[in-house]
Amino acid sequence: MSKSEYVIQVKNIVKTYNGKIVLNNISFALKRGELLAILGPPGSGKTTLLKIIAGLVKQDAGDVIINGRIVNDLPPYERGVSLVFETLALYPNMSVYENIASPLIAEKKDKEYIDKRIGEITRLLKIEHILDRKADKLSGGERQRVAIARALAKEAEIYLLDEPLSNLDAKIRYALRTEFKKLKSLLGKTIILATSDPSDALALGDNVVLLFNGAIIQEGRPSDIYYAPRNISIARYLTGNILNEVSISIDTHGDDVSTDIGREFSIDPYFLKVLREVNETSIILTSYADVCIIDKFIENCSGIKVIGEFIGYEYRGSEYLLYARKERRIFRSLRTNLPNVTFGEKVEVCIPHRNALLFSSKTGDLIR
Amino acid sequence: MVSIKLVDISKTFGSIEALKNVNLEIHDGELFAILGPSGCGKTTLLRIIAGLEKPTKGRVYFDDIDVTNIPAEIRDVSMVFQFYALYPTTVFNNIALPLKSKGYSKIDIEKRVKEIAELVGIDKALKLHVDKLNVADKQKVALARAMAKEPRVYLFDEPLTILDPVTRVIMRSELKKLQQKLKQTIIYVTHDQIEALTLADRIAVMNFGVIEQVGTSWDVYNLPDTTFVGWFLGEPGMNFIEVAVDRDDLSIKIGSKKIFRDPRVGKKLLDLGLDKVLLGFRAENVVLVREALDVNAFNNITIDGVIRVIEFFGTHYVVNIEIEGFEFKVKLNVSEFNKLMLSENSKINALVKADKVCFFNLDNNRRIL
Numbered sequence: 001m002s003k004s005e006y007v008i009q010v011k012n013i014v015k016t017y018n019g020k021i022v023l024n025n026i027s028f029a030l031k032r033g034e035l036l037a038i039l040g041p042p043g044s045g046k047t048t049l050l051k052i053i054a055g056l057v058k059q060d061a062g063d064v065i066i067n068g069r070i071v072n073d074l075p076p077y078e079r080g081v082s083l084v085f086e087t088l089a090l091y092p093n094m095s096v097y098e099n100i101a102s103p104l105i106a107e108k109k110d111k112e113y114i115d116k117r118i119g120e121i122t123r124l125l126k127i128e129h130i131l132d133r134k135a136d137k138l139s140g141g142e143r144q145r146v147a148i149a150r151a152l153a154k155e156a157e158i159y160l161l162d163e164p165l166s167n168l169d170a171k172i173r174y175a176l177r178t179e180f181k182k183l184k185s186l187l188g189k190t191i192i193l194a195t196s197d198p199s200d201a202l203a204l205g206d207n208v209v210l211l212f213n214g215a216i217i218q219e220g221r222p223s224d225i226y227y228a229p230r231n232i233s234i235a236r237y238l239t240g241n242i243l244n245e246v247s248i249s250i251d252t253h254g255d256d257v258s259t260d261i262g263r264e265f266s267i268d269p270y271f272l273k274v275l276r277e278v279n280e281t282s283i284i285l286t287s288y289a290d291v292c293i294i295d296k297f298i299e300n301c302s303g304i305k306v307i308g309e310f311i312g313y314e315y316r317g318s319e320y321l322l323y324a325r326k327e328r329r330i331f332r333s334l335r336t337n338l339p340n341v342t343f344g345e346k347v348e349v350c351i352p353h354r355n356a357l358l359f360s361s362k363t364g365d366l367i368r
Numbered sequence: 369m370v371s372i373k374l375v376d377i378s379k380t381f382g383s384i385e386a387l388k389n390v391n392l393e394i395h396d397g398e399l400f401a402i403l404g405p406s407g408c409g410k411t412t413l414l415r416i417i418a419g420l421e422k423p424t425k426g427r428v429y430f431d432d433i434d435v436t437n438i439p440a441e442i443r444d445v446s447m448v449f450q451f452y453a454l455y456p457t458t459v460f461n462n463i464a465l466p467l468k469s470k471g472y473s474k475i476d477i478e479k480r481v482k483e484i485a486e487l488v489g490i491d492k493a494l495k496l497h498v499d500k501l502n503v504a505d506k507q508k509v510a511l512a513r514a515m516a517k518e519p520r521v522y523l524f525d526e527p528l529t530i531l532d533p534v535t536r537v538i539m540r541s542e543l544k545k546l547q548q549k550l551k552q553t554i555i556y557v558t559h560d561q562i563e564a565l566t567l568a569d570r571i572a573v574m575n576f577g578v579i580e581q582v583g584t585s586w587d588v589y590n591l592p593d594t595t596f597v598g599w600f601l602g603e604p605g606m607n608f609i610e611v612a613v614d615r616d617d618l619s620i621k622i623g624s625k626k627i628f629r630d631p632r633v634g635k636k637l638l639d640l641g642l643d644k645v646l647l648g649f650r651a652e653n654v655v656l657v658r659e660a661l662d663v664n665a666f667n668n669i670t671i672d673g674v675i676r677v678i679e680f681f682g683t684h685y686v687v688n689i690e691i692e693g694f695e696f697k698v699k700l701n702v703s704e705f706n707k708l709m710l711s712e713n714s715k716i717n718a719l720v721k722a723d724k725v726c727f728f729n730l731d732n733n734r735r736i737l
Contacts, residue, residue: 169405174604178688178697181677185712203679203686222680238682242533290683290701312541315565317589317602318652318699323537330534334683343541 007032007190008158013062015048022048024215035184035191037205039198045214046194050160054083082156088147088164088176092136099135100150121149144179161193165200177203198238202226210234230366232284232359244292244331244351246285247361250275261327265306271353282361291355294322294333296341301350310347324349370430370520370553371396372417377426379412386412388577397551401564404574410557411525417555418523419443446519448510448527459509460494466516488512504535521553540567561601573597595733604651604686607696611647613637623692630666640736646728651699653724656708661717669720675712689718
């Protein structure tokens with residue numbers, strides 16, 4: 001693909017503050033209409049990166065290239081980029097018009113421009129008939145569209161959104177994600193969205209860049225990152241630290257296998273073979289909750305099986321999240337039915353090898 | 369032990385109507401949850417039951433005795449806002465204090481403190497200062513102290529929100545076990561639907577000062593009385609699509625598309641004077657298939673639509689499908705999704721079993737069928 005087919009390229013960006021590296025050699029590129037989610041914990045450098053792209057902060061090294069042109073020396077208003085810091089929460093006492101106009105008024109745009117722009121964007125989002133209505137009188141769906149209209153009110157080719165869904169009620173957040181994704185393709189705009197919430201990044205991003213301590217540690221499609229996290233820290237982060245984990249040690253001959261949850265476990269012979277073949281003496285076996293099984297009895301476990309204590313469950317209407325404990329490990333299993341066990345009773349926990357992820361204990365890197 | 373009845377309770381703060389004509393019966397010995405979004409009036413309702421707030425209108429009964437004008441301290445309730453509010457002393461003293469004020473003898477206090485501490489699983493820490501305890505144990509102490517008051521009813525206001533998820537699950541189990549042992553009436557206010565669905569014998573779902581529904585977890589999730597309850601519970605909430613009854617063949621249509629052929633349903637709706645209603649169904653109850661569906665089947669709702677948005681959530685996918693300007697969500701586990709190889713803007717057929725759908729009145733959003 002030729003250079004200009006990318007709307008935006010970020011190349012080898014470096015930024016230091018007081019001798020501390022906050023962004024270390026950051027590179028990525030986006031095609032027109034793509035949504036890139038920059039995912040990382042607070043303090044990982046997401047906001048600084050957005051500010052550098054917008055031209056509000058100058059990088060120490062590297063280039064920002066927009067439509068094939070290096071824009072390092074261009075002021076923010078000449079870059080065709082809009083940086084939105086606000087969340088998608090609305091001002092309840094303002095009308096729809098006032099809400100959408102607020103970023104344009106802040107930019108000191110004249111009334112004629114604001115009217116024209118609001119006309120365009122509200123027509124597109126099918127909310128032109130509710131401009132006079134107060135935000136607190138809107139239905140859920142209308143409110144979401146107004147919020148998105150405001151985020152995208154400033155005309156730009158590339159939108160940079162910093163934590164747009166933070167501080168929102170879970171229900172609104174859920175609905176906004178869908179609406180946002182739908183309208184993104186309708187508007188055909190290129191969007192870079194920074195978030196510290198993995199579910200925002202997985203659900204919204206065409207691609208995800210994982211930023212930890214100022215460096216990109218993995219990038220790719222959401223499902224690729226989820227199913228092949230390069231490192232166990234990524235897997236833990238993506239699940240909000242509720243990954244099922246067992247440490248397994250294998251002696252040099254591969255004859256003796258032990259775990260950090262005691263010696264009472266059984267391993268399927270095929271899985272044992274796999275473990276021996278990976279040629280690591282210490283492995284962390286992990287699985288997501290939808291893969292792990294917790295039940296009173298599990299006849300066939302094609303992986304590792306341990307006996308744990310049933311400590312509780314969460315009923316979510318469509319499914320149950322079951323919890324079991326073995327030594328210091330907590331296991332979670334997402335099931336559609338509740339097994340016939342009471343709190344404190346023994347249960348069997350199975351981590352099937354097929355969808356399990358193996359990480360090196362030494363480096364934390366994904367083995368398989 | 370006590371049963372509680374609220375009759376026509378209203379409460380206004382200035383011009384704000386916090387509670388509107390609330391009627392509720394809480395059975396003796398039940399763990400009853402009051403669930404709703406912030407600002408729905410659930411805490412005000414709890415405070416009225418406790419006697420900390422007087423209703424503007426209506427009566428409160430404990431075992432058929434009118435306690436509306438009886439002050440909080442005489443109602444014999446124990447209110448636990450957050451388990452954290454402990455006295456800066458030992459675990460023992462924290463539990464003993466309510467007993468002292470009840471005039472127990474020293475020997476009786478020792479005996480009772482031990483009993484209660486054993487019950488909540490804090491007996492090994494009686495001599496420790498509460499500062500030395502972890503969060504879960506601090507909450508156990510607060511619970512034990514509430515029990516030492518020997519109340520007729522426990523009132524909990526979001527007690528577990530500050531805990532980490534695993535401790536929360538364990539504490540829920542402990543609370544449930546304790547309640548089964550004590551057989552005490554517990555009223556539990558929360559905004560967390562998982563908490564309410566998991567813990568409660570019955571749930572009252574509130575919105576804007578009104579009780580939308582009272583029922584078991586299964587009832588409120590599967591048979592919501594109102595569209596609010598359907599939307600509020602579940603992630604995603606229930607799908608709602610406006611449908612019409614075809615007066616010629618009594619089928620159900622979305623726009624011009626016929627989706628349900630069973631004439632009995634169409635007839636029932638017309639008999640009620642409703643030719644337009646809301647169809648409601650849960651995202652996980654939809655099956656997607658590539659092949660054409662038998663639209664004449666009586667036991668299925670069949671919808672052919674276009675996939676607009678696919679969202680990945682790690683353990684599952686949510687597929688948004690559009691039909692005739694309406695949209696609905698379908699929740700698929702990863703293997704189902706992978707088998708179907710779905711892509712945005714492609715056509716797909718959706719099927720919902722007839723016994724998995726509800727119909728709601730368009731005017732008042734209440735369930736009809």
